[in-house]
Amino acid sequence: MKAVRFHEYGEPGVLRYEDVEQPVPGAGQVRLRVAATSFNSVDGNIRGGFMRGPIPVELPHTPGIDVAGTVDAVGEGAGLAVGDEVIGFLPMDKPGAAAEYVIAPAEALTPAPESVPLPDAAALPLVGLTAYQALFDHAGLQAGQRVLVNGAGGAVGGYAVQLAHHAGAHVIATASPRSGDAVKAAGADEVVDHTSTGVTTAVTEPVDVVLNLAPVAPEELAALVTLVRPGGVLVNTTVWMPAPGDEARNVRGIDLFVRSDAGQLAKLVAQVDRGELHVDVAERVPLPELAALHARPAVHGKVIVVPAS
16 A cells, blocks of 8 residues: 655655555454545654654654544454444554555544545544634633634634534634634634734633634733633643643633544534534645645645545
8 A cells, every 4th residue: 555654753855655564453443444634733743753752653654643534444343344434533653544544443433424525524633622622621611601712713723713602602713814704704703813913902801711722922822811811711732832820810721732532523523514513624635745745834724635546
């Protein structure tokens, strides 16, 4: 089979499109014929060797944390059947889905949404779970609360705005002019153009939750805490910069490390099929061009990567 792997850490040029032996599933595992994976910024950080501590991978390594695909072979006790269409968030330290076939733990998979093409569903797992866990596991978002999504124009932000809106929250979102209309369409009640207006100036009433998705400077992140009411929470996804809090006002700062959760992913799939959650795919890139995708200065929107065949 064909796969993209890197045999050493480094720049995007270390990614090779090459022949690899087709894997065989073990107990509790299935082999998937990959319909698509997706590009996530963490893929570049792993490839560059910046995540060797928290995410140790064995070289050569195949990237691709998200997967959408069809069960092709089943290991003992996997509980799935050949032909099942599934999606999942794969273990970050194991071979990924930038390949024609991938081994996946059955417990990480959930039936794919029926309302979107199977390859497009690869755009959901990691970013959807990040938004879900930030809002509900860590922030405990409730209907009627006010939430500020800082950096709503990205892939996680789009899901966070939709999820918070459907949960009955009042959503304030920061976005650039490029993504402002999309953020508004996703359900934001207020959109702040962060390129022309300071967030702390634009948000005049306290919020219950701040979700920071933007790589802001430490002083900017600290300023966001001042917008949170006493007893509220700031959840931060830029984990290289610890989330600040305010002990005097009982404002908690939480750093989010997303985890695979098939049950939560099933809830997101149900929302997709009910029309409450829109899966947005900005671009589809063939697997042999993955190195060129990694080499782009910036990747806008959610890009899925599909096998050449």
